[in-house]
Amino acid sequence: MKALIINGSPNKNGETVSMINYILSKYSGEYKIVNTYYVSVSPCTDCRACSTEDKCAIDDDMTEIYEYMRICDRIIFASPLYFSQFTGSFLSLMSRIQLFCSRKYIRNMDNNLKEKKGLILLNGGGSTVNTTGVEQCGRILMKEMNVSEYKTVCYVGTDKRSVLEDKKTVDELEKAANFFNET
Numbered sequence: 001m002k003a004l005i006i007n008g009s010p011n012k013n014g015e016t017v018s019m020i021n022y023i024l025s026k027y028s029g030e031y032k033i034v035n036t037y038y039v040s041v042s043p044c045t046d047c048r049a050c051s052t053e054d055k056c057a058i059d060d061d062m063t064e065i066y067e068y069m070r071i072c073d074r075i076i077f078a079s080p081l082y083f084s085q086f087t088g089s090f091l092s093l094m095s096r097i098q099l100f101c102s103r104k105y106i107r108n109m110d111n112n113l114k115e116k117k118g119l120i121l122l123n124g125g126g127s128t129v130n131t132t133g134v135e136q137c138g139r140i141l142m143k144e145m146n147v148s149e150y151k152t153v154c155y156v157g158t159d160k161r162s163v164l165e166d167k168k169t170v171d172e173l174e175k176a177a178n179f180f181n182e183t
């Protein structure tokens with residue numbers, strides 16, 4: 001089993017990383033972590049090259065990430081909330097999945113991605129009260145990644161207490177980890 005983890009936090013030992021590590025501590029498969037801040041991936045420029053061929057015109061670290069997106073059985077989107085949304089860096093990298101969307105919606109082919117299970121891991125300092133937007137965006141991204149089933153763990157309150165100090169969130173992470181690991 002192969003898992004791809006897309007981490008949209010700039011903090012190398014922050015709250016998002018602790019959520020990811022909790023899941024991985026219970027996961028027995030192979031995995032690849034992509035931190036959107038520390039890979040060299042440009043945003044999609046809507047050049048339309050992928051409207052006619054199965055290739056992105058931008059040659060960067062995304063080439064390898066595309067391949068893992070195609071073959072993985074599990075995917076995690078993990079991000080702090082920035083203005084109640086995934087971070088800009090996360091969304092910038094994810095804009096490149098237009099390659100798969102073009103294949104499906106413009107070229108009328110299947111998106112050539114293995115069916116997967118997913119997790120969305122989110123955390124915020126405390127200013128967010130409404131997560132409707134980020135949840136909707138996450139749902140769309142999961143669909144375009146060919147995810148058949150996913151769970152979301154969202155904790156808002158890191159200004160006062162870290163994710164792993166919140167018992168309810170740890171319980172949710174435990175359930176999410178079991179869901180993620182089971183075949």
Ligand SMILES: Cc1cc2nc3c(=O)[nH]c(=O)nc-3n(C[C@H](O)[C@H](O)[C@H](O)COP(=O)(O)O)c2cc1C
Nearest residue numbers: 009014015016080082083084124125126127128158
């Ligand atoms: C630019 C910016 C925007 C933020 N916007 C929000 C927000 O809308 N809602 C919220 O609850 N926290 C917000 N925060 C706080 C972070 O989400 C919070 O500190 C988070 O736990 C950081 O996670 P990390 O340690 O994984 O980077 C924001 C922080 C920054 C730097």
